[in-house]
Structure formats: structure tokens, C-alpha cells
Amino acid sequence: MVTIKDVAKMAGVSIATVSRTLAEPEKVSEKTRAKVMKAVESSGYVTNTLARNFRRRRSNMVVVLVPDIANPFFSNIIQGIERVARRHQYRILLGDTQGDVATEKAYADLVSQRQADGVICLGRNIPFAYKKGRKTVDPNWPPFAMACEYHGDIPVPTVCIDNVAAARDAVNHLLSLGHRHIGFINGPEDSPLCEDRLIGYRQALKAAKVKTQAVFNGDFSLQSGYDRMNDLLKRGDFTAVFCANDEMAIGALQACRDAGLKPPEDMSVVGFDDIAFAEYTHPRLTSIHQPRNRIGEQVMNLMLSMLAGNAPDTPRLVLPHELVVRESSVAKVG
Amino acid sequence: MVTIKDVAKMAGVSIATVSRTLAEPEKVSEKTRAKVMKAVESSGYVTNTLARNFRRRRSNMVVVLVPDIANPFFSNIIQGIERVARRHQYRILLGDTQGDVATEKAYADLVSQRQADGVICLGRNIPFAYKKGRKTVDPNWPPFAMACEYHGDIPVPTVCIDNVAAARDAVNHLLSLGHRHIGFINGPEDSPLCEDRLIGYRQALKAAKVKTQAVFNGDFSLQSGYDRMNDLLKRGDFTAVFCANDEMAIGALQACRDAGLKPPEDMSVVGFDDIAFAEYTHPRLTSIHQPRNRIGEQVMNLMLSMLAGNAPDTPRLVLPHELVVRESSVAKVG
DNA sequence: CTGTTAGCGCTTTCAA
DNA sequence: TTGAAAGCGCTAACAG
Numbered sequence: 001m002v003t004i005k006d007v008a009k010m011a012g013v014s015i016a017t018v019s020r021t022l023a024e025p026e027k028v029s030e031k032t033r034a035k036v037m038k039a040v041e042s043s044g045y046v047t048n049t050l051a052r053n054f055r056r057r058r059s060n061m062v063v064v065l066v067p068d069i070a071n072p073f074f075s076n077i078i079q080g081i082e083r084v085a086r087r088h089q090y091r092i093l094l095g096d097t098q099g100d101v102a103t104e105k106a107y108a109d110l111v112s113q114r115q116a117d118g119v120i121c122l123g124r125n126i127p128f129a130y131k132k133g134r135k136t137v138d139p140n141w142p143p144f145a146m147a148c149e150y151h152g153d154i155p156v157p158t159v160c161i162d163n164v165a166a167a168r169d170a171v172n173h174l175l176s177l178g179h180r181h182i183g184f185i186n187g188p189e190d191s192p193l194c195e196d197r198l199i200g201y202r203q204a205l206k207a208a209k210v211k212t213q214a215v216f217n218g219d220f221s222l223q224s225g226y227d228r229m230n231d232l233l234k235r236g237d238f239t240a241v242f243c244a245n246d247e248m249a250i251g252a253l254q255a256c257r258d259a260g261l262k263p264p265e266d267m268s269v270v271g272f273d274d275i276a277f278a279e280y281t282h283p284r285l286t287s288i289h290q291p292r293n294r295i296g297e298q299v300m301n302l303m304l305s306m307l308a309g310n311a312p313d314t315p316r317l318v319l320p321h322e323l324v325v326r327e328s329s330v331a332k333v334g
Numbered sequence: 335m336v337t338i339k340d341v342a343k344m345a346g347v348s349i350a351t352v353s354r355t356l357a358e359p360e361k362v363s364e365k366t367r368a369k370v371m372k373a374v375e376s377s378g379y380v381t382n383t384l385a386r387n388f389r390r391r392r393s394n395m396v397v398v399l400v401p402d403i404a405n406p407f408f409s410n411i412i413q414g415i416e417r418v419a420r421r422h423q424y425r426i427l428l429g430d431t432q433g434d435v436a437t438e439k440a441y442a443d444l445v446s447q448r449q450a451d452g453v454i455c456l457g458r459n460i461p462f463a464y465k466k467g468r469k470t471v472d473p474n475w476p477p478f479a480m481a482c483e484y485h486g487d488i489p490v491p492t493v494c495i496d497n498v499a500a501a502r503d504a505v506n507h508l509l510s511l512g513h514r515h516i517g518f519i520n521g522p523e524d525s526p527l528c529e530d531r532l533i534g535y536r537q538a539l540k541a542a543k544v545k546t547q548a549v550f551n552g553d554f555s556l557q558s559g560y561d562r563m564n565d566l567l568k569r570g571d572f573t574a575v576f577c578a579n580d581e582m583a584i585g586a587l588q589a590c591r592d593a594g595l596k597p598p599e600d601m602s603v604v605g606f607d608d609i610a611f612a613e614y615t616h617p618r619l620t621s622i623h624q625p626r627n628r629i630g631e632q633v634m635n636l637m638l639s640m641l642a643g644n645a646p647d648t649p650r651l652v653l654p655h656e657l658v659v660r661e662s663s664v665a666k667v668g
Numbered sequence: 669c670t671g672t673t674a675g676c677g678c679t680t681t682c683a684a
Numbered sequence: 685t686t687g688a689a690a691g692c693g694c695t696a697a698c699a700g
Contacts, residue, residue, distance in 0.1 A: 014687045049447035051677035054388040070409035094428045113383035222614050254614045280556050280588045282616045348671045385693035
């Protein structure tokens, strides 16, 4: 392996000069720079980043905790994070947690082991130890941000959309189509994000003076959308359903068809997230669009700022959402 | 920060003993071990893995190059890789290349920088420099393996399925249903994997003495499936189409419906990969199942073996595929 | 079984 | 503008 020492010898300078030439070329005379660069090229020297990071006491890695990378909603956020990270010489260490707290902690521990400098969490758990009832960010935590989800009690810096308003928009859309019996297939009950969507659902119904409610909790999977839709169908006489993500909505569409219903005429369905598949369902899925790439970019920007030592200026960055009306939601028949 | 030195002082032993206690506890007397562990706990010491890796001259990281993490087909493979990696104290550095060669190379360079120990590539490019026409693996390359795809000329160790046979199975299935005009929406022309699938398509047709062929090249995206299906429809009188992945098949289904056709009666569609969404399309998608998790696990096992210094024993590990018949393929009408 | 010691390759004062 | 030198925190001979 060719090291900085070899290059120094070849160029007839000290290792310090080589290091400087590579890191701050402007601080080196043009002549020296030329000599060094020539030696670098002819030797095929490549900086040992591991050694550099060790010396600098940072890894230039950020852990990204994802509940499920197979969920296309997350992948676009990750792409946004990754793009910004790469632009700033950071790398992403992806942790697919599958909701497992131990795995989350294991990845977060990489920071204590100096394998990573910060943690971005797309799930709803804080992967560090803290006392129940805590209401503030622990100053001992490493740079830490969340995206999409947020914590109920602790003001962790977060990038997300206004989930209450988004859910309200979705339900209002169905109300404006004449629906009065609107079910809601939500995600897990203990998620703040889902709580917000539930609030939005209820706000919209209340404002329209609609009493009928039906809420079911799925787990964001296709299968759970299918199952919860069947539960809803057993309750009878609902003409529309709002789902907390597109995968559950796609599952719900399937359940309707299997039950002999023909969406959207017999059942209007609205999803959430606007994943790529939403345009390719039958009928095409009405959904709430989230700016996934931008969420990723912004949360990484936030992380970079924290890594630079700044306190996060906004506790919560709220990006705009948008209702995308397609074919799966139509006016109530009759 | 508390270092190994602090622990040594607290426990009244040398730093070597602390290091040993942590790495090879069986080589240390029980008494010493107890002392050290107590000091570790009370001090909250955590190994600085960055320093350890630097000293050991390896990073315990493996770069995984993925053409597109938003494609659910890849995510399951990644999950398989990750599971095995974690079990062996390896971490995954995920590189979403979006087909960009420069990005691929940038990630592969992490190995020269000692930021990673090996590279697994899910795309079809070799991310190292090599002369055109090369027919062997360059011994200077770091541990390197591919999955799903393989290289036409260079026998890079690979884990994949038998794509010729799988495509043949898919087309034979359609033939057995009475179809004689079967189109093929393939992936990019320059992919060895797609070449194989094309061979399989042709073999099946030839064996059945079917002359009619129609091949279109998409890029594995939903949109390209939609577009290429429209191209096929312009060619008229086809009653079935085989698509080289499920996303294009889903796009094709949509194109059929938009053209006023009713799949599967008017058009049988068979996909490839059997992603989770395949069970939730309308009609449910017949597809070729690939053992995605196992592909990931096996390629990581292969990588671990190479990292341990072994030459790969199999140049190509072929895993079984399976035709999963659902609703999108039915007997030819009339 | 334990301690001493010599670095790994690099960055970064500090002094020249 | 450049060089000498001091480590970063850890592991791994080697010696005891």
C-alpha cells in the first residue's frame, strides 16, 4: 500500500506538505503542489480515509434508521438524504430496523463507537436511552433529527408535513363528493403521526357535522390494508375510506373487489404518500402527495447544520403537502 | 471521552489487558476480567471502533451498489444482505447509483480509501477500471461479487437465478394457455440478464413452433411498461405479454385498460420478480418468483468468504425460481 | 496470564 | 511556505 510517506519521499517533501497539498492546496506554493501532485499520480496514492477519520475524530457517516426500506415511501426520502450527504462528503449508513428497538439501538450505538457522527430517524422511536416523561432533548445525545415522524413529548428537530391538515384535506375531499360514511384505516395507534391524521379525520367530520366514524389500525402494509378494509366492510354502509398510506389503500382496493364491490363507484378510496404505484392502480389512486425528496434533503441539511455545531433553529420544519385527485374517489352515487 | 487508558487505570491493569478482555475474554483470568468489566461499566467506556478499524486496517463495511433503492425488488435483496452482514459484525454502505457510472465508481473508491472492505453490485456494471475485452477477474480488485446481474465476459462471482429457464417457464405458461401471439417487454438491451430472458422467450416460442415475436425494451419502470405496452398494442392481435419485471407488467396492465382492453380476458400479462404488489394488482399478477432474501443472504455469504481470503468456490450460484400463477394470465379466448 | 512497546496513516500544532 | 514532531485510540507482537 502506498502511504503519504511514500509520496513525500517521491516528491522530496515532508509528509505534512503532502497532507496540506491534498487538503488545502492553496496553502502550498505552486511549485511544491506540482511536485506533490505528480508523485501522487505516478504512485497511485489514495488517501486512507479510515486513518484520516480516526485522526480527525469523526467518521463523516450518518446513520439513517428506516422502519422498512422495502417501503417505497421511505426510499425516496433516503434518496434525498443521500444526495445532500454526498454533496457534503458524508456517507449514509442505512439501518433497516423493521420496527425492532434492539436493532435501532444497535445502529444508534455506532455513534458512541465513533463509526457515525449523527442519526436521522424515519421511524417514531428515539433510539437513545432516556427516562420516561422526559420533555427535552438530552444534550448528551449526538446530533439527532427525525423525518416524517416526530416525538410526542421531546422536541426532536423534525422535517415533516402537517398531518392534521393533510388528513383533513383528504376527508374534506371525500365530503365534498357527497360521502357521509367515511371510514379511516390508520397506521399504528401509538404513532404521533397517526394520532395527527386521526385528529384531522375527526376535525373534518366534525366541521361537516358528520357523526359516523369508523377507525381501524393497520400497520401500513398491503395485507393490513386488505384486512382492515374487510373489517370496515363488515360494518356496512360505508361509501368511502381514507387510508393512512398508499399501500394500505391498495390493499383496501383489493379487498373491495374481492367482496364484489367495484371501486370507485361502490367505494371511494383515498390514500396517503402518493407513491409511484398510485398512478398505476385500478382505479388510479387519489392520494396526499408528500414532497419525499425534499423531506430527505431538508432533514440532511438540518443534520449538517447540527454536525457543524449549530443548535437547530427550527424545532419542526413543515413542508407543504398536496391532494392529488385521481380516479379512486368519485361522487357518492344516489 | 473515556478511552481504553482510563479503563486500564481504573482497573489497575495495562491497556493491553483491557483490549484483550474485550476482544478475547477467555484469554484473561476471571479475576482480571471482573475488574476490567467493572471499570468498563462504571466508566461507560465504549470501544472506539474507528480507532480499532484503523489499527486493524479494515473497516468491516461492505459497499452495496443498487441501481435504484426505490425499486422494491432490490430492497428485499438488501435486507438479506444486511441480515447476514450484521450477524458477522459487518455494516452495509448503500450506494444508490441510479445507473450513473460516476456514482458507482465513487462508491467503489471507498474501498481504495479503506472505508470499505468489499463491493457487492446489484447492477450490471463493474465499478472498477478494466480494459475492454478483459475476460478474467483482475486480482487487484477488492473482494467483489454481483447478485441478480452478471457480467458477460468476466466471471465475477454471482448469485442469481437461471434467467433463461425462468423466461422459458413464463412463456411456456402462456403457450400452455393457448396463446400464440405473445409479446415481450424486456429490460435494457445491454443487460446480460435481459439477454438471457430474451433467449428464454425465443427458446420457448421456437420449441412451440411459434413464429410471431415482438420484443420491446423498457427500463424496468412503471412508465416504460406502460409505454412499451402501447407500442405492442399498436402492433395488433397480441393476446399475451411477458414483462421482464413486475413494475413494467403493472404499467402494461394500466396501458391495456386505458386502451379499452380488459385484462386478463383481452390480454394475459405475466411479470417477473414477484414483488409484494403483485398480489394486489387487478387482476393479481402472475409472475416469476425470485428468492430475493436468499439471493441477498447468499451473496453476502460469498462476500464474507472472500473477505476471509478464500477464492470464491462457485463462479455462479444459481438459486431456484418459481412461476406463481395468479389471475393475470388466462386461457386464450376463442 | 499480563505488561511493555511499537506503531497503523494521518493531521495539526509549533517553530523555523 | 515548509518541516519536525506529537500524538489520535487501539491492537498485536513479544517478553516476562
